[in-house]
Amino acid sequence: MATKIIYFTVNGRPEQAEFPMDCPAQDVKDLFRSAAEAGPHDILKLYNPKGNIINISPNLEPNSPNSCYKLEVVAADCNSEPLGIFNLTTWESQCLSSYRNKVGLPSFLVISGTELAGALGFDLSTMEKRLQGLEKKILFEAGETPAVVYEMKKQVDSFREKLESVEHLSWLGLFKDLTDGTHKPSPFYHKRTLHKTKKECEHVREKFLQMSSLEVSDEVRQYLKTPTFDNWQWEDTEIMVLLQVMYTDLDFIATFNIEPEVLQQFLFEVYRRYNNIPFHNFKHCFCVTQMMYGLIWLTDLKSKMDSIDLLIMLTSAVCHDLDHTGYNNAYQINARTELALRYNDISPLENHHCAVAFEILEKTESNIFRNLSMDQYKRIREGIIKCILATDMTRHNEILSKFKSILPAFDFTNKDHRDVLMMILIKVSDISNEARPMEVAEPWLDCLLQEFYNQSDVEKLEGLPVTPFMDRDKVTKPSSQTGFIRFVLLPLFIELANLFPCLEQHIIDPVRKALDYYTEMEKALERKKQNRAQNENTAKSKETTVGAQSTMGSHTDAGPEASKPDTQ
Ligand code: 5GP
Numbered sequence: 001m002a003t004k005i006i007y008f009t010v011n012g013r014p015e016q017a018e019f020p021m022d023c024p025a026q027d028v029k030d031l032f033r034s035a036a037e038a039g040p041h042d043i044l045k046l047y048n049p050k051g052n053i054i055n056i057s058p059n060l061e062p063n064s065p066n067s068c069y070k071l072e073v074v075a076a077d078c079n080s081e082p083l084g085i086f087n088l089t090t091w092e093s094q095c096l097s098s099y100r101n102k103v104g105l106p107s108f109l110v111i112s113g114t115e116l117a118g119a120l121g122f123d124l125s126t127m128e129k130r131l132q133g134l135e136k137k138i139l140f141e142a143g144e145t146p147a148v149v150y151e152m153k154k155q156v157d158s159f160r161e162k163l164e165s166v167e168h169l170s171w172l173g174l175f176k177d178l179t180d181g182t183h184k185p186s187p188f189y190h191k192r193t194l195h196k197t198k199k200e201c202e203h204v205r206e207k208f209l210q211m212s213s214l215e216v217s218d219e220v221r222q223y224l225k226t227p228t229f230d231n232w233q234w235e236d237t238e239i240m241v242l243l244q245v246m247y248t249d250l251d252f253i254a255t256f257n258i259e260p261e262v263l264q265q266f267l268f269e270v271y272r273r274y275n276n277i278p279f280h281n282f283k284h285c286f287c288v289t290q291m292m293y294g295l296i297w298l299t300d301l302k303s304k305m306d307s308i309d310l311l312i313m314l315t316s317a318v319c320h321d322l323d324h325t326g327y328n329n330a331y332q333i334n335a336r337t338e339l340a341l342r343y344n345d346i347s348p349l350e351n352h353h354c355a356v357a358f359e360i361l362e363k364t365e366s367n368i369f370r371n372l373s374m375d376q377y378k379r380i381r382e383g384i385i386k387c388i389l390a391t392d393m394t395r396h397n398e399i400l401s402k403f404k405s406i407l408p409a410f411d412f413t414n415k416d417h418r419d420v421l422m423m424i425l426i427k428v429s430d431i432s433n434e435a436r437p438m439e440v441a442e443p444w445l446d447c448l449l450q451e452f453y454n455q456s457d458v459e460k461l462e463g464l465p466v467t468p469f470m471d472r473d474k475v476t477k478p479s480s481q482t483g484f485i486r487f488v489l490l491p492l493f494i495e496l497a498n499l500f501p502c503l504e505q506h507i508i509d510p511v512r513k514a515l516d517y518y519t520e521m522e523k524a525l526e527r528k529k530q531n532r533a534q535n536e537n538t539a540k541s542k543e544t545t546v547g548a549q550s551t552m553g554s555h556t557d558a559g560p561e562a563s564k565p566d567t568q
C-alpha cells in the first residue's frame with residue numbers, strides 16, 4: 001500500500017511519520033500527538049517552512065528532511081488539572097477511589113503526587129518532559145521582547161541604574177558605592193556615604209597643614225574682606241587657610257589665646273563634617289563665613305561690639321550648616337527622620353548643626369575656646385546656639401519683625417538689640433549669594449536647585465508631600481529667584497542697610513541687578529515657551545491637514561474590504 005513520509009521537528013528533535021495514504025484523519029492526528037508526547041487534551045499545531053499553520057490530516061503534502069515541518073504542543077488544556085489534588089474532577093475522584101480499593105489504602109491515608117498521578121493514569125516523567133518543552137518555548141518567546149516591553153525594560157533599567165549610582169539616593173539601600181566598601185545601606189541619609197571618606201580627609205588635612213604656615217598676601221587679605229570675593233577660585237585646603245586668616249585678622253588668635261594647631265584642628269574637623277552635597281557643603285560654609293567677615297569689616301563692627309560677639313558671629317557662620325544632609329526640615333519632619341524624632345520636629349537641622357559644632361568643641365584638641373573662662377565659654381555657647389538656630393527660615397518673619405521693631409532706637413549697648421542684630425547678620429550672610437557678582441552667584445543657584453530637585457525627586461519617590469519650591473516640574477532658575485529676591489532677600493537686606501547705610505552699594509545694588517537679570521530671564525523663557533507652543537500648534541494643524549488627506553487616500557486604495565471588522 002502507498003505510504004506518505006512526513007518530516008518534522010518537535011521540540012527541536014527531528015522525527016518522521018509514515019502513514020498509508022488512506023489512513024483515517026484521527027489516526028494521523030494521534031500519530032503526531034504521540035510523536036509530541038502530547039496528552040489527549042493538548043492542542044497541536046503544525047507549521048510549514050513558511051511558518052504557516054497547516055492541517056494535520058492524511059492530505060499532508062509530503063516533504064523532505066530539508067523542508068521539514070515544525071510540530072508544537074501549543075497549550076495543555078488546563079481544565080482537567082491532572083495534578084490538582086485539591087480540585088479533583090468526578091472522573092479523577094473515581095479513579096482515585098478505585099486505586100485506593102485496588103491497593104487497599106484507607107481513605108484517611110494521604111498519598112503522594114506520584115502515586116496519585118499513577119492512579120489517575122498519568123506518566124509523570126512524560127509530563128515533566130512536556131513541561132520542560134513548554135518552559136523552553138516560553139523562554140524562547142520571552143527572548144522576542146515586543147518593542148513596548150523592551151522600552152519599559154530600558155526605562156526600568158535606567159531607573160535602577162540611577163538608584164544604584166546616585167549617592168544621595170543611597171538611603172534606598174540600592175546605592176553601589178565604588179569608592180568605599182564599608183558603607184552600609186541606611187534609611188537615614190546622613191548616616192551614609194555622603195560623609196567625606198577618611199582618605200579624602202587625610203589628604204586635605206596634610207595639604208592644609210603644609211599650607212597653613214604660608215603667608216597670605218595683603219592683597220588677598222583685603223580682597224577677603226569684600227563681598228565680591230570669588231570662592232570658586234579656591235580649593236578646599238586654601239579655603240581652610242583663608243578661614244584661618246579671618247580668625248587671625250580679627251585678632252581672635254591673640255585676644256582669646258587660640259593656639260594655631262587647635263584652630264587648624266578645629267577647621268579640619270569642620271571641613272570633615274560638611275558633606276559632599278551640591279549646596280550645603282564646605283564651600284557654602286566658607287561663603288557664609290566670608291560674607292559675615294565682610295560685613296564685620298564694612299560696618300566697622302569691631303568699634304561697636306566686643307570681640308566675643310564677633311567671635312560668636314564668625315564661629316556660628318563657620319558651623320551653621322554642619323552635617324547638612326541635603327534635605328530641609330520639611331523633609332526631615334515628613335519623612336520622620338532620626339533628626340526630626342530627636343528634636344521633636346523643632347528646627348531639626350539647625351539643632352543638629354549646632355550639636356555637631358559643640359561635639360567638635362568638646363574635643364580639647366579642636367576646642368578653640370579652651371583657654372577661655374567658664375563664663376566666657378557659657379556666653380559663647382549661648383550666642384552660637386542663638387545664631388545657628390536663627391538660620392531656620394521658618395523663623396524669618398519673626399526675627400525680621402523683631403529687628404524692625406528695635407531699629408528706630410537701635411542701641412549697641414543693649415544686649416537684646418545686639419542679639420537680634422547678630423541673628424540678622426547671620427541670616428543675611430546665609431542667603432547672600434545674590435549679593436555677589438553674577439559669575440559667582442549663578443553657579444550657586446545651580447547647586448541650590450540641584451539639591452532642591454533631588455529632594456523633591458525623593459519626596460515623589462517616597463510618596464511624601466512635595467515641597468513646591470523644589471519641584472523640578474514647577475521651578476526654574478528665574479522663577480526661583482525673582483520671588484525669593486523680592487519677598488525674602490530685599491526686605492531683609494533693606495532693613496540691615498537702614499542700620500548701616502554704607503551696605504547699600506555692597507549688598508543691595510548687586511541684589512537689585514540680580515533681580516533685573518532674572519526678571520529678564522523669566523520673560524525670555526516665557527517668550528520661548530509661547531513660541532514653542534505656537535510652533536507646535538502650527539505643526540499640529542499641518543499634520544491634521546496632511547493626515548486627513550492621507551486617510552482619505554488609504555480608504556480609496558484599500559477599497560471596501562478595508563472597513564470590514566477583522567474576523568481572524
Ligand atoms: P540654609 O539652608 O542655607 O541654612 O538656609 C537658607 C535657605 O534659604 C536655603 O536652604 C534655601 O531654601 C533658601 N535660599 C538661600 N539662598 C537662596 C537663593 O538664592 N534662592 C532661593 N530660591 N532660595 C535660597
Ligand code: MN
Nearest residue numbers: 288320321430
Ligand atoms: Mn546655610
